[in-house]
Amino acid sequence: MKEYLYSAFKEAESKIPQLKEIPISFDIPKSIEHGDLSSNAAMLLTKILKKNPKAIAQEIIVSLNLDRSVIVKTEIAGPGFINFFFTSEFTSKIIKEILDKKENFGKSDKYLGKRANVEFVSANPTGPLTVGHGRNAVVGDTVANLLEWIGYEVEREYYFNNAGRQMRVLGDSVKLRYLETLGEKITFPEDYYQGDYIKEIAMQLFIKHGDELRNEDPESIFKDTAEQEIFFDIKKSLKNLGINHKIFFNENTLYEEGKIEELLKIFKEKNLSYEKDGAIWLKLSELGQTEDKVIVKNTGEPTYRLPDIAYHAVKLDRGYDLLIDLFGSDHNATYPDVMAGLKAIGYDSSKVKVLIHQFVTIMDGGEVVKMSTRKANYITIDELNEEVGKDVVRYFFNMRNVNSHMIFDLAVAKKQSDENPVFYLQYAHARISSILRRVQEEQLEVTINHLDLLTHEDEQALLKVLHNFKEEVLNSAENLESHKLCTYLYDLASSYHRFNRSCRILGTERNLAETRLALAYATMIVIKNGLSILGVSAPEQM
């Protein structure tokens, strides 16, 4: 729809050259009375032309060479909006396009040939993934799907660190539980990992090795076994959500390949670092940040900033056009330093987009559940997945803007009631599947030879929603906002349910029945395509 108007406005530039000076855009009006698409061009031109917006709107309409078979009516409304009404002949053509393209309908080639990398989850292997990680995992994977739909070749990546203090504590925790299994009296420190999975790993070691490991270093077999077991479980949890990372990048690689040393050298050569109090500092205050920060501690160990900068440099070296980082709001202070560092050594940091999601508050009934891996009072993503299923988990985390704090009420999620809108979408799909099964008995066939019969207001409304799918996908993808797609799909399902009520198929005159069947089938395809982007299944029956 929009393409048609863009080209019409382009032609009109010969008559009203000032149109070139303003951004031409078309909005879908909130109210159906305001037409199918609306332009605010006349209001934007008031300052340039110094005329009444309504008069300008009239001039624009006159200079547009509109095809009567596409646009049935234009009007000037409100303070100077130009509203366009499309013919039903034009809107109903979308059915043909959907039926032709099927599972590819909605895909765009706008970014064909571009490569993107989405880094998400990236939890260190110290414990099972919690509900808190769920939002990151689901949104990251969906954003990756969205980018694929608009043409990107996407790689999903998981960055982890299996060294450092956290991992030492993990090894110590397992060793202590192991000694406990051997019957030794231990006191288990409060800041060790409290979860039962630690005991299970210790028990496994005991079964396999008996008491032979009594004098082993916690950082050897204890830590290594824990890491392996935990990583195995994390990957399994992700797989159960339909998430598969292509690359697991170990931070240690950066040291082994000398990237850290290299980076330190560059900072030094560019006079961006200096020594103070036995540590090496990065001159972030000269790079637009508020203060200098330590990049190598006086113990010789780097802080996270150094490997993070090196890691992003390595990724950019791989030639991506777009890098997405996804993390929780507890990291919001870290990325500006990393960006500044990258830019200082000559990388195009505008290729890196950081998506920060706000925290998830877990409620059970009226109670807030505090989350901490250390204290083990968390709810794992596996537990949630078992309770409500992958479809609900994925839809729930996708349906909200990542900038919003989100309340996840377990009591509601477990209910599987109407409060889970995913059923509303799936139900629309299942209803259409059911019709397609039924019409086989009646020997009705999908046909698009009588599209002019779709004159009912609910048919027209549904057609217009179908028209918007491709643009909604593009919009969601470019803004990295999967919740917009959820909102759209909900509208689509709503339009379908209304159509389903008022426009019956069985028992209707044959040509109309078969044309409506085509509309229903097209809707089913779009719902299924949309749900597939979200990673939610489209059931044939419920």
Place this chain on the structure above:
RNA sequence: GCGCCCGUAGCUCAAUCGGAUAGAGCAUCAGCCUUCUAAGCUGAGGGUUAGUGGUUCGAGUCCACUCGGGCGUACCA
């Protein structure tokens, strides 16, 4: 103190680059199944968009300040 995010109906959330009468679901109330799945549809009530000022044709959206909440503010990651 400073930085980032947030504050919209009783609850959970939408609202395209600043656009027209701020929309959905849940909950409440009133209707709709001999007809393709009622996990559905129709209708009603419910709002000073936290507050005060400003910018302009036009502000939930932008700016300033105030109040309230979350997360940071490490030689942790």
